[in-house]
Amino acid sequence: xxxxxxxxxxxxxxxxxxxxxxxxxDVEGVSLGFFGGFTSRTPQDVAVDPEQRAExxxxxxxxxxxxxxxxxxxxxADLVGGAVNHPDxxxxxxxxxxxxxxVRFAKRLGVSGxxxxxxxxxxxxxxxxxxxxxxEGLARRVDLAQQHxxxxxxxxxxxxxxxxxxxxxxxxxRVAALLERVPxxxxxxxxxxxxxxxxxxxxxxxxxxxxxxFHMRGGARGLVQTRFEDNVTDFGRVLDVLAETGYxxxxxxxxxxxARPGCTNCDNLQEIxxxxxxxxxxxxxxxx
Numbered sequence: 001x002x003x004x005x006x007x008x009x010x011x012x013x014x015x016x017x018x019x020x021x022x023x024x025x026d027v028e029g030v031s032l033g034f035f036g037g038f039t040s041r042t043p044q045d046v047a048v049d050p051e052q053r054a055e056x057x058x059x060x061x062x063x064x065x066x067x068x069x070x071x072x073x074x075x076x077a078d079l080v081g082g083a084v085n086h087p088d089x090x091x092x093x094x095x096x097x098x099x100x101x102x103v104r105f106a107k108r109l110g111v112s113g114x115x116x117x118x119x120x121x122x123x124x125x126x127x128x129x130x131x132x133x134x135x136e137g138l139a140r141r142v143d144l145a146q147q148h149x150x151x152x153x154x155x156x157x158x159x160x161x162x163x164x165x166x167x168x169x170x171x172x173x174r175v176a177a178l179l180e181r182v183p184x185x186x187x188x189x190x191x192x193x194x195x196x197x198x199x200x201x202x203x204x205x206x207x208x209x210x211x212x213x214f215h216m217r218g219g220a221r222g223l224v225q226t227r228f229e230d231n232v233t234d235f236g237r238v239l240d241v242l243a244e245t246g247y248x249x250x251x252x253x254x255x256x257x258x259a260r261p262g263c264t265n266c267d268n269l270q271e272i273x274x275x276x277x278x279x280x281x282x283x284x285x286x287x288x
Contacts, residue, residue: 001239001242001250001251001279001283001288002028002029002067002069002250002251003027003028003029003250003251003252003253003276003279003280004027004028004029004030004031004067004069004070004250004251004252004253005022005025005027005029005030005031005252005253005254005272006030006031006033006252006253006254006255006256007019007022007030007031007032007033007039007041008033008035008038008039008072008256009254009255009256009257009268009272010257010268011038011039011257011258014040015040015041016060019060019061019064019066020064021269022064022066023064023065023066025269025272025273025276026276027253027272027276028066028067028069029066029067029068029069029250029252030061030066030067030068030069031069031070031071031072031213031250031252031254032057032068032070032071032072033072033074034046034071034072034073034074034102035072035074035076035077036074036075036076036077036081036082037076037077037078038074038077039077041057043073043074043075043098043099043101043102044075044098046101046102046105047097047098047101047102050101050102050104050105050108051104051105051108053105054104054105054106054107054108054109055108057109058108058109058110068109068110068111069111069213069250069252070111070112070113070114070115070188070213070250070252071102071105071106071109071111071114071115072114072115072116072188073098073099073102073114073115073116074116074117075094075095075098079117079120079159080120082094082095082098083095083117083119083120084116084117084118084119084133084134084137084138084141085118085119085120085122085130085131085133085134085136085137085168086119086122087122087123087125087133092133092137096137096140096141099116099141099144100144102114103144103145103148103150104148106148106150107148107149107150111150112150112151112212112249113145113150113151113152113153113186113212113213114145114150114151114152114153115153115154115155115188115213116138116141116152116153116154116155117154117155117157117167118134118138118154118155118156118157118167118168118169118178119133119134119137119167119168120159120167120168121166121168127168127174130168131168131169131174131177131178131181134168134169134178135178135181135182138152138154138178138182138185139181139182139183139185142182142183142184142185143184146184151186151212152184152185152186153185153186153187153188153211153212153213154169154178154185154187154188155187155188155189155190155193155215156169156170156172156174156175156187156189156190156193156194156207157170157190157193158170158193158196158197158224160260161196161222161224161260161261162261164197170193170197171194171197171199172194172199172203172204172206172207175187175207176206176207179210186210186211186212187207187210187211187212187213188211188212188213188214188215189204189207189208189210189211189213189214189215190214190215190216190217190254191204191219191233191238192215192217192218192219192224192225192233193224195219195220195221195232195233196219196220196221196222196223196224196261197221198221201233201234201237201238205238205241208238208241208242208245208247209245211242211245211247211249212249213249213250213252214242214247214249214250214251214252215252215254216235216238216251216252216253216254216275216279217231217253217254217255217256217271217275218230218231218233218266218271218275219231219232219233219262220232220262222261223261223262224260224261224262224263225255225256225260225261225262225263225265225266226262226265226266227265227266227271228271228274228275228278235275235278235279235282236282239251239279239282239283239286240286243286243288251279253271253272253275253276253279255268255271255272256268
């Protein structure tokens with residue numbers, strides 16, 4: 001398993017310094033977050049000159065012997081603006097234009113694909129209506145990515161825990177429903193978004209077969225993020241299942257710092273190092 005760390009684990013720090021930190025963590029790659037209005041790198045900035053931005057960033061990574069593991073496309077950090085299934089057609093059109101530029105950037109950077117969010121349920125609308133718009137928009141994006149030799153994946157996720165706010169695919173059954181509607185769509189899979197709701201590993205496991213990219217961090221019921229020692233996900237089994245299914249992507253150790261439960265209580269550097277050592281020891285013991 002090739003290991004990566006996310007550059008959005010330390011918001012507010014200079015991006016060059018963050019890359020230095022990740023290099024010191026002795027992992028092979030970095031997952032790059034482009035969150036409009038939140039991170040120092042944004043889709044809007046990429047759109048100015050996608051190829052030049054990719055060349056410059058690729059040089060920064062190469063200077064640190066880091067590979068680009070993934071790119072995360074989020075037009076607005078509030079997750080509403082530019083959502084793939086936003087009720088306002090002009091919002092969707094603007095986001096699609098950004099995405100088209102981002103595909104050119106990702107192609108030049110040399111990643112295997114792009115991670116996106118699947119959209120939300122807006123206001124009092126039905127889940128079926130929200131899902132139909134997501135499927136329509138994501139089908140266009142999958143097609144565009146494939147035209148450039150890239151793969152496209154969405155991260156099933158929740159937005160908040162109290163009060164509970166989920167994305168349009170916040171349960172395994174809803175994820176399966178979206179995948180059925182959008183041929184070629186894959187997953188950036190994070191068990192934590194299910195475990196926090198009390199959904200057990202066994203119900204999440206069938207989704208591994210659809211994973212393009214994988215997020216790993218500690219989690220538990222009611223906590224989006226925990227220390228390694230408090231984690232409830234059986235990541236040893238997860239790694240075995242990934243291997244059995246022929247998973248060919250990265251394992252990204254994704255610790256974050258935000259206001260959700262558990263996300264302010266971890267030393268991200270230390271927790272990433274613990275999971276790094278766990279994965280390598282497990283894979284060595286498994287003879288992989």
